[in-house]
Amino acid sequence: MSSTAPTPGSSRSTGSTPDDLVRLRASIDNIDAALIHLLAERFKCTQQVGQLKAREGMPPADPAREEAQIARLRDLADQAGLDPTFAEKFLNFVIAEVIHHHEAIAGS
Numbered sequence: 078m079s080s081t082a083p084t085p086g087s088s089r090s091t092g093s094t095p096d097d098l099v100r101l102r103a104s105i106d107n108i109d110a111a112l113i114h115l116l117a118e119r120f121k122c123t124q125q126v127g128q129l130k131a132r133e134g135m136p137p138a139d140p141a142r143e144e145a146q147i148a149r150l151r152d153l154a155d156q157a158g159l160d161p162t163f164a165e166k167f168l169n170f171v172i173a174e175v176i177h178h179h180e181a182i183a184g185s
């Protein structure tokens with residue numbers, strides 16, 4: 078049996094996409110845009126660090142600093158209700174890219 082009556086608790090104004098899904102996806106798009114802008118700002122800082130390190134003859138990676146950052150971000154993630162293991166993986170992914178940049182700056 079087919080029905081055109083709306084499902085209780087859901088409303089649709091855009092084709093067959095529920096309003097709640099449209100609204101949630103708009104929030105996701107805004108958050109993704111903010112993440113990209115924040116990452117771009119972070120990379121601007123780390124590029125400056127790479128230039129400073131190359132000038133001063135310092136190595137691209139600083140494992141002690143990374144260890145402290147991971148501990149701090151795991152704590153922050155826990156407080157924010159985000160999986161600390163995911164936060165650590167994400168930071169390691171970003172730091173690996175930063176170290177590539179620093180190696181490229183040092184070798185240029």
Ligand SMILES: C=C(O[C@@H]1C=C(C(=O)O)C=C[C@H]1O)C(=O)O
Binds near residue numbers: 123126138140175176
């Ligand atoms: C940016 C630095 O260089 C590297 C990259 C880091 C980062 O992206 O946070 C942290 C430590 C270093 O391995 C730094 O030493 O502060």
